[in-house]
Amino acid sequence: MGILELHDVSLTLGGRRILNHLSVDFWEGHVHALIGPNGAGKSTLAAAIMGLPGYTHIEGDIVFAGESIKDLPVYERARRGITLAWQEPARFEGLSVEKFILAGARDKSPATVARVLERVGLDPEKYRRRAVDRTLSGGERKRIELASILAMEPRLVLMDEPDSGIDVEALRRIFDALSDFKERGATVIMITHSEEVLRHAEHAFLLCDGRIIDKGSVGRIDSYFAEKCVCCGHENQPTPEEMAEVTP
Amino acid sequence: MSGATKAPTPEQVAKARELLASLGAFGAHVGDDVAHLEVHGNEVVGAHLLPGLEADVEQRDDGVEMWLRLRRGARIANPVHLCFGMLPKEGSQHIVMHVEAEEDSFASVQAHCTFPNAVAITHTMDADVTVGPGATYEYFERHLHGAEGGVIVVPKTRVKVGEGGRFKTEFELIKGQAGEIDFDYEVDCEANAVLDMITRIIGRGRDRIRIRETGHLNGAESRAVLQSHLALRDDAVADVYNRLTASAPGARGHVDCKEIVQGRAVATATPIVEVSHPLAHVTHEAAIGSVDSRQLQTLMSRGLDEEAATDLIIEGLLG
Numbered sequence: 001m002g003i004l005e006l007h008d009v010s011l012t013l014g015g016r017r018i019l020n021h022l023s024v025d026f027w028e029g030h031v032h033a034l035i036g037p038n039g040a041g042k043s044t045l046a047a048a049i050m051g052l053p054g055y056t057h058i059e060g061d062i063v064f065a066g067e068s069i070k071d072l073p074v075y076e077r078a079r080r081g082i083t084l085a086w087q088e089p090a091r092f093e094g095l096s097v098e099k100f101i102l103a104g105a106r107d108k109s110p111a112t113v114a115r116v117l118e119r120v121g122l123d124p125e126k127y128r129r130r131a132v133d134r135t136l137s138g139g140e141r142k143r144i145e146l147a148s149i150l151a152m153e154p155r156l157v158l159m160d161e162p163d164s165g166i167d168v169e170a171l172r173r174i175f176d177a178l179s180d181f182k183e184r185g186a187t188v189i190m191i192t193h194s195e196e197v198l199r200h201a202e203h204a205f206l207l208c209d210g211r212i213i214d215k216g217s218v219g220r221i222d223s224y225f226a227e228k229c230v231c232c233g234h235e236n237q238p239t240p241e242e243m244a245e246v247t248p
Numbered sequence: 249m250s251g252a253t254k255a256p257t258p259e260q261v262a263k264a265r266e267l268l269a270s271l272g273a274f275g276a277h278v279g280d281d282v283a284h285l286e287v288h289g290n291e292v293v294g295a296h297l298l299p300g301l302e303a304d305v306e307q308r309d310d311g312v313e314m315w316l317r318l319r320r321g322a323r324i325a326n327p328v329h330l331c332f333g334m335l336p337k338e339g340s341q342h343i344v345m346h347v348e349a350e351e352d353s354f355a356s357v358q359a360h361c362t363f364p365n366a367v368a369i370t371h372t373m374d375a376d377v378t379v380g381p382g383a384t385y386e387y388f389e390r391h392l393h394g395a396e397g398g399v400i401v402v403p404k405t406r407v408k409v410g411e412g413g414r415f416k417t418e419f420e421l422i423k424g425q426a427g428e429i430d431f432d433y434e435v436d437c438e439a440n441a442v443l444d445m446i447t448r449i450i451g452r453g454r455d456r457i458r459i460r461e462t463g464h465l466n467g468a469e470s471r472a473v474l475q476s477h478l479a480l481r482d483d484a485v486a487d488v489y490n491r492l493t494a495s496a497p498g499a500r501g502h503v504d505c506k507e508i509v510q511g512r513a514v515a516t517a518t519p520i521v522e523v524s525h526p527l528a529h530v531t532h533e534a535a536i537g538s539v540d541s542r543q544l545q546t547l548m549s550r551g552l553d554e555e556a557a558t559d560l561i562i563e564g565l566l567g
Contacts, residue, residue, distance in 0.1 A: 090542040152551070
């Protein structure tokens, strides 16, 4: 049973069809990877699932835990347990790490802040009163964003390029957080190009021109993507021959 | 005539309590080691001073004139609390304040201006401040207004900071409706002096806000930061004018103006930097716009609705 089901989802932006009759189920409690070439629609898909402004006018349906969420605003989807970790986390001038984490935390006690900061390898005493601003490195902001998501205790985490712009230690902490999500039974969908990140996924989906053109084991899908995917000429969708080649 | 050290009458004590109660948690300064002074309208209704800190107060028809002196080398450990305000709906309060922080002295003053019931009140302040060599004088002015916005606030202050002295000031109006504000501070800095000036204001309804922050880095190696952070909603209008001049070697300064506008609010920012010495350096940045969409979406993806997310972003900016 999929925790998240997309039924024939299409989305047109600026006159171009970015998501194209896309249908897919994501199993609950698993870590899924979404791979594909630049411009395939991966980040758009995450934005559409989250319901970000500009990505809500979809055709088809998005069903989360048995309920259609396509007409819900972002915060209502978040309250049902969906959240997004951004490729480039926002900076908040003057807003303390503590307030940022507690904003969406399920348990709003100070102990939560300490627990999640420790989990991402940041000293609570050193960080809780710092601002989530430009004084933090990209890796620190990524870890603090992850801490805020851990505090939220979500059911579905969308992670857009979790390894983007961070150091080895930060990446290790992200993998720790993945373990935490999985232990709690949460579902994770990661958008990534990284082999290292892919190793932490259980399933992979290959997205091309707004459609899922293949899915299966991480090794097989990644091998196909790495070895056989080339810049192709199709405008919006693979040809039947191309589809036949990649789909078992 | 000194009005600061007379024992208050029971009526004055009652007024002081009521003024302080309107401040909520901000009014909870107690203890013999904390200096404080409460002025209701043109009347001193409570006072407590400490060695090294002197105050003289003269009553005027529409307010008070006061002289605050920090004796040479005096270090006042706990913040000094000043409370100005009026409980009635209408009236005017004019404060004339002369401050002298003598050489190597230190004090941090927290001034609360409270007009909880204001419908038509004018609060003006004309202050001159002298910060002696090596002295530090900090002045935090927090305004608490009612929901009507019926207050005209006109603080005008001229400051001279002596060699190696430090002057830090913050003006905050976040609780209640601003009304009309015409803020005008001008500070001259001698060699190695430090100036840090911040205004934080939320404007709502039909508030009219005018900020003029001016700093002059006249002495070698003097430094200054001028910051104005405003959030405007509804039909509020703000005009922010920050000017920093540098005319001495090694003088360093930065001007920073950030304004968030929502609804039909209008904000203008005019940062002026003027450098007349080749070894001086002043920078500025000004940003006016709506709430950052990425910040908003991040908080909404944690479950905050748009209003709560906006409030938290503004709280951070003005915090």
